[in-house]
Amino acid sequence: KVKHRISQSSSRAQSSLYCSVWFQSTLVVAEHNNEKLTPITLNAITAASKLGGEVSCLVAGTNCAKVAEQVSKIQGVKKVLVAQHDSYKGAMPEELTPLVLSTQKQFNFTHICAGASAFGKNLLPRVAAKLDVAPVSDIIEIKSPDTFVRTIYAGNALSTVKCNEPIKIFTVRGTSFEAAATEGGSGTLEDVASSSPIGTSEWLEQNLTKSDRPELTSAKVVVSGGRGLKSGDNFKLLYDLADKLNAAVGASRAAVDAGYVPNDMQVGQTGKIVAPVSHTLSVVELYIAVGISGAIQHLAGMKDSKTIVAINKDPEAPIFQVADYGLVADLFKVSIWD
Numbered sequence: 001k002v003k004h005r006i007s008q009s010s011s012r013a014q015s016s017l018y019c020s021v022w023f024q025s026t027l028v029v030a031e032h033n034n035e036k037l038t039p040i041t042l043n044a045i046t047a048a049s050k051l052g053g054e055v056s057c058l059v060a061g062t063n064c065a066k067v068a069e070q071v072s073k074i075q076g077v078k079k080v081l082v083a084q085h086d087s088y089k090g091a092m093p094e095e096l097t098p099l100v101l102s103t104q105k106q107f108n109f110t111h112i113c114a115g116a117s118a119f120g121k122n123l124l125p126r127v128a129a130k131l132d133v134a135p136v137s138d139i140i141e142i143k144s145p146d147t148f149v150r151t152i153y154a155g156n157a158l159s160t161v162k163c164n165e166p167i168k169i170f171t172v173r174g175t176s177f178e179a180a181a182t183e184g185g186s187g188t189l190e191d192v193a194s195s196s197p198i199g200t201s202e203w204l205e206q207n208l209t210k211s212d213r214p215e216l217t218s219a220k221v222v223v224s225g226g227r228g229l230k231s232g233d234n235f236k237l238l239y240d241l242a243d244k245l246n247a248a249v250g251a252s253r254a255a256v257d258a259g260y261v262p263n264d265m266q267v268g269q270t271g272k273i274v275a276p277v278s279h280t281l282s283v284v285e286l287y288i289a290v291g292i293s294g295a296i297q298h299l300a301g302m303k304d305s306k307t308i309v310a311i312n313k314d315p316e317a318p319i320f321q322v323a324d325y326g327l328v329a330d331l332f333k334v335s336i337w338d
């Protein structure tokens, strides 16, 4: 009714702008471990704030009052919706989807988003399918409440997507939006009824890699190895160098596929995006690629690093086209490791 009245006003263009700002309301689904909020949620909150309307956060967990408290202090968050139930253990999408749907039914959000992490990628497509809308994944820019930018062709082209769905569902690339400030906000806390357990899957355990080195997706310096390393044992060269530089260690997919290192170290299109092609807040100051050819799928994850150093014995390797400093040499013979 209100929308109708406004659109009758003398300035149509202006009223449609007001409509688009006034009537947005976005739900950000928070990712956390019941103790701490996962940083990518802060980037998703910034993205949600850019839409112009009210931002609410859903914090669902087994015992997540502490996280809800943290979220209420984040700048830009108006309301924190809290749901606690044992079935939310492990944040399984089967159990969280009904909760997001019932919250959506209650509050009628125009947008629902989360970080484009394994959590968000797992949950939001399911929510979108249940709402019968097409989600927009891994956005890097918001042009207007219905128009988003995302990368295609392994980050080599940007696609601007206009979403005509009644509810816009999207995941947010963390490195493309600043983190929202964690202090200074005053969101209200509100309990929402937890959904009945679905029980189709059971959370058994989670084995997380423990490392004293910085996280790949937030490190300022990354040392990465490829198939040229020839074995997992030889990655020790990189670990020792990384420890001197306070760097994270990454790898190419070929190195992961060959079993040299675990999958969570993979950088690239189907791995982790540490400093992608464009439209990002580049976090990586220095990326050292050792024995990596520089396939576009690898570049998709690191090309926008401020300084790229490549060591490769093949002078024609494509990595040299993006490198600021290149060393054509056998990696086992160069004396940079000491």
Ligand SMILES: Cc1cc2nc3c(=O)[nH]c(=O)nc-3n(C[C@H](O)[C@H](O)[C@H](O)COP(=O)(O)OP(=O)(O)OC[C@H]3O[C@@H](n4cnc5c(N)ncnc54)[C@H](O)[C@@H]3O)c2cc1C
Residues within 6 Å of the ligand: 225, 226, 227, 228, 229, 251, 252, 253, 254, 255, 266, 267, 268, 269, 270, 271, 272, 290, 291, 292, 293, 294, 295, 296, 297, 298, 301, 311, 312, 313, 314, 317, 329, 330, 331, 332
């Ligand atoms: C859909 C799809 C998604 C993909 N996603 C990813 C992704 O996310 N990340 C990713 O990395 N790849 C990805 N790939 C794979 C990608 O195409 C390449 O195959 C991969 O990046 C190659 O890894 P590499 O450079 O380590 O191996 P190679 O291409 O085998 O290169 C090894 C390099 O090491 C050099 N070398 C060998 N020995 C030495 C030595 N002694 N000293 C110095 N240099 C040496 C060689 O000259 C060569 O350039 C994807 C592919 C597809 C199709």
